[in-house]
Amino acid sequence: MEIIVLPTPEESSRIAARLVAKQIRHKPHSVLGLATGSTPLMLYRELIRMHREEGLDFSRVTTFNLDEYVGLSPEHSTSYHRYMQENLFDHINVPEKNTHIPDGLTEDIPIFCEGYEAQIQASGGIDLQVLGIGTDGHVGFNEPTSSLASRTRIKTLTRQTLSDNARFFAGDVEQPHHVLTMGIGTIMESRQVVLLAFGSGKAEAVAASVEGPISSMMPASALQFHPRTHVIIDEPAANKLAKADYYRWVYGNKPDWQQH
């Protein structure tokens, strides 16, 4: 794992965007795994800027999103379909047919999930997966005790996640308790992972995932087995890491050829 601690979410998102851009420039038909929520918003803004100002070309890119709420239509104001359109897809040149997000309205969940996995395989597998992390250590919506070998399937959100995400469901919009999510096994097969975390609310989950024991109680800890994961976090999210000084020193002394 590479742990990069930077002063602000802006700087962290810029480095993450550079990693994504490098991946796309190196392999124009890259397959990206994408996350939603508050955390990747600045990363997506930076990718849009790179598309507009630096010609970053998404025309051959394929995307697979991690998750979607069960019962929400793609047009629903809080669906992850809508989030992706508004925060990324409407502003870059990725062809619509190349974008994939789990269907929250599917009538046959097991068959749909099997098909989603098959589509990922058929596309050649995910080259770079963007992740946020829940305060309970979930990645995707793989809540504590999710099998570390799990594949795309339906999950029930924990009370903690429901309460963390209640902010997205204003007024009388009902918050779904169920989601379709890629599994930990699915995520672990991606060739590169960029996990972002900002704010002190994420500090405990970050420390437990990076430095704690590998356990399904802390699903992100499975990434300790992943050969190419970059954990890019701001200072508040790093404040429970025992080895934070070491990570800062390593990053500050990276040789030129290793810079992101």
Ligand code: F6R
């Ligand atoms: C979203 C996802 C979740 C979020 C996590 C953090 O697609 O898979 O794991 O990344 O819940 O959410 P935020 O970024 O809103 O704190």
